[in-house]
Amino acid sequence: MASMGDTSPDVGRFARLQDQLAGYGFLAPWLIGFFVLTLGPAVASFYLSLTDYSGLNAPHWVGAENYLRIATDDERFWTAMNVTFTFVLLSVPLKLLFALGVAVALNKGLKGLSLFRAIFYLPSLVGGSVAIAVLWRQVFSGDGLLNQALNMLFGYEGPSWISNPSTSIYTLVLLAVWQFGSSMIIFLAGLRQIPKDMYEAASLDGASPARQFFKITLPLLTPVIFFNAVIITIDAFKAFTSAFIISDGTGGPIDSTLFYTLYLYQEAFTNFRFGYASALAWVLVVIIAFFTAMSFLSARYWVHYDD
Amino acid sequence: MTDATMTAAIARSEKEASERSPLTRAFIYAALVAVSFVMLYPLLWMIASSFKPDDEIFTSTSLLPHAFSADAYRRGWNGLSVGFGQMFFNSLVVCILVVIGNLISCSMAAYAFTRLRFKGRGFWFALMLGTLMMPQHAVLIPQYVLFLKLGWVNTIMPLVVPKFLAIDAFFVFLMVQFFRGIPRELDEAAVMDGCGPLRIFLKVILPLSTPVLATAAVFSFIWTWDDFFAPLIYLNDIEKYTAQLGLRTFVDATAQSDWSALFAMSTLTVLPVFILFVLFQRLLIEGIATTGMKR
Numbered sequence: 001m002a003s004m005g006d007t008s009p010d011v012g013r014f015a016r017l018q019d020q021l022a023g024y025g026f027l028a029p030w031l032i033g034f035f036v037l038t039l040g041p042a043v044a045s046f047y048l049s050l051t052d053y054s055g056l057n058a059p060h061w062v063g064a065e066n067y068l069r070i071a072t073d074d075e076r077f078w079t080a081m082n083v084t085f086t087f088v089l090l091s092v093p094l095k096l097l098f099a100l101g102v103a104v105a106l107n108k109g110l111k112g113l114s115l116f117r118a119i120f121y122l123p124s125l126v127g128g129s130v131a132i133a134v135l136w137r138q139v140f141s142g143d144g145l146l147n148q149a150l151n152m153l154f155g156y157e158g159p160s161w162i163s164n165p166s167t168s169i170y171t172l173v174l175l176a177v178w179q180f181g182s183s184m185i186i187f188l189a190g191l192r193q194i195p196k197d198m199y200e201a202a203s204l205d206g207a208s209p210a211r212q213f214f215k216i217t218l219p220l221l222t223p224v225i226f227f228n229a230v231i232i233t234i235d236a237f238k239a240f241t242s243a244f245i246i247s248d249g250t251g252g253p254i255d256s257t258l259f260y261t262l263y264l265y266q267e268a269f270t271n272f273r274f275g276y277a278s279a280l281a282w283v284l285v286v287i288i289a290f291f292t293a294m295s296f297l298s299a300r301y302w303v304h305y306d307d
Numbered sequence: 308m309t310d311a312t313m314t315a316a317i318a319r320s321e322k323e324a325s326e327r328s329p330l331t332r333a334f335i336y337a338a339l340v341a342v343s344f345v346m347l348y349p350l351l352w353m354i355a356s357s358f359k360p361d362d363e364i365f366t367s368t369s370l371l372p373h374a375f376s377a378d379a380y381r382r383g384w385n386g387l388s389v390g391f392g393q394m395f396f397n398s399l400v401v402c403i404l405v406v407i408g409n410l411i412s413c414s415m416a417a418y419a420f421t422r423l424r425f426k427g428r429g430f431w432f433a434l435m436l437g438t439l440m441m442p443q444h445a446v447l448i449p450q451y452v453l454f455l456k457l458g459w460v461n462t463i464m465p466l467v468v469p470k471f472l473a474i475d476a477f478f479v480f481l482m483v484q485f486f487r488g489i490p491r492e493l494d495e496a497a498v499m500d501g502c503g504p505l506r507i508f509l510k511v512i513l514p515l516s517t518p519v520l521a522t523a524a525v526f527s528f529i530w531t532w533d534d535f536f537a538p539l540i541y542l543n544d545i546e547k548y549t550a551q552l553g554l555r556t557f558v559d560a561t562a563q564s565d566w567s568a569l570f571a572m573s574t575l576t577v578l579p580v581f582i583l584f585v586l587f588q589r590l591l592i593e594g595i596a597t598t599g600m601k602r
Contacts, residue, residue, distance in 0.1 A: 022504035023425025030416035030435070030479065033472025038438055041449035048448060055452065102342065105335050118588055119343045122350075125591070126580055129533040130551045131573035134558055135353045138566060143365045145352055152368060178346060182595050189596035238442055241535040245555060264444060269540060274448050281444040288442055 049279035066279035080263040088236045091176035099180040103187035121181035133245035140171045165256035183228045190224035222303045357571035383568035394553035405531045408470030417482035439476045465541045485519035522594035
């Protein structure tokens with residue numbers, strides 16, 4: 001290819017210019033989007049976080065005041081942190097465990113794999129919708145499906161899980177775990193890449209299935225576990241719709257489902273504190289970045305890469 | 308080890324690997340069936356309940372309505388000042404425009420990243436990967452202010468226009484992965500035939516990329532259909548509501564007094580996703596598996 005361009009310097013220069021034009025021409029939509037909708041707004045939102053902007057007034061510079069208030073004088077921020085971290089720390093490991101367990105079970109070469117796979121995948125496709133949040137609201141209400149079933153099977157009269165502040169968060173954790181399907185599919189793809197002869201060699205050496213799982217499957221799957229863990233964690237921090245619908249947008253009862261994103265939404269679009277909400281947004285970005293960075297740093301010690 | 312014991316060992320291990328003990332198998336099956344049952348039951352029960360009278364919803368866990376009635380669908384469909392038909396239509400318009408926008412802009416970006424040589428390509432590609440991880444909240448408020456100043460709030464523009472600017476980095480990444488697998492000899496042959504970058508894109512790359520384009524289209528449609536946050540922020544008038552917003556408004560309007568109508572409308576809003584899932588299951592599953600694996 002190079003020899004064609006080299007026949008004359010003029011043609012070469014022309015070709016190179018044409019390459020630049022074509023490259024930037026095709027990249028133009030993305031570039032415009034990047035500057036106008038991502039980079040520009042990111043810079044602007046950092047600036048706004050240092051102001052008292054309400055969307056109506058001109059922004060007044062207040063320095064680090066918003067951040068100081070978040071750290072020292074905002075009870076609901078700490079409530080939201082508490083709720084969000086409870087949700088993340090419970091839902092992420094449970095979801096991973098379910099996804100991995102079911103994937104390993106499905107990977108045994110059972111009949112009906114594709115049917116099971118479809119059934120387990122479906123919830124993660126519809127789980128984020130308003131309809132499912134509405135359904136959850138009924139299922140876990142005082143006279144909802146769960147309590148009817150508990151009553152019928154065990155004669156147990158359950159409380160209203162949704163309107164009880166000490167249990168409401170767990171209904172949301174359950175809703176997240178219910179959507180383990182897409183991680184399971186990524187696990188299945190990972191399992192299929194583990195060479196079969198490794199298992200054959202191991203069982204020749206007399207390794208039990210449990211030993212094979214811990215010595216072969218698990219170590220070779222760590223890159224996939226890592227990938228899934230990062231994705232699920234970021235998703236969990238961003239969860240919004242389910243908490244919004246289940247609590248009517250309040251984060252109730254008594255702020256027990258006040259996800260961070262829900263608090264941010266309320267500050268921005270109910271109270272019109274754009275400056276303060278921007279500061280909240282940046283705190284969330286830093287938290288997510290911190291978690292992602294920590295997982296990448298820790299990966300060195302537990303993620304097994306090919307030689 | 309003698310030859311005989313060795314053969315026996317191999318035979319045993321092969322047997323174990325391929326079929327395991329019938330008891331283990333039965334146990335795994337039973338567990339899988341139990342988990343599927345528990346997972347699907349609420350969904351099936353929701354559909355069944357949309358055909359039940361209200362008092363039956365709170366007294367029966369059965370999947371079969373005692374007194375079958377489709378009246379809830381009629382009540383729900385016209386339960387708000389604007390019919391659900393209008394809101395389904397609004398959702399459909401947004402979804403179709405988003406699919407078109409994503410397909411055009413993301414495939415163009417992916418083509419530039421994989422096939423065209425220009426200064427700064429690696430730099431922009433790294434930035435694109437960086438935006439994959441970035442939470443939307445960081446840009447939410449300035450974007451809102453921007454769309455407000457443009458007079459786009461309470462229109463579908465904020466939901467649609469960004470998609471024509473390849474804002475969904477996930478799809479760019481998905482297409483980059485796919486385009487990399489298309490043999491370069493095909494482009495080179497086209498260059499020999501005198502094709503420029505545009506014609507190679509249209510005549511070589513795109514026709515060979517129907518699987519990834521279809522995957523991106525179906526995911527775009529489903530995620531846009533299910534999206535609640537953006538319509539919640541940007542749409543104010545009920546005539547402009549999407550189906551998800553309409554359903555949320557219907558929750559308030561019925562004040563939970565007409566659960567069968569609520570479940571009827573819930574079922575209808577899930578239906579398009581379910582149909583796409585049935586039709587394109589393989590595509591969706593492979594799409595997830597490949598992006599998850601190839602990094």
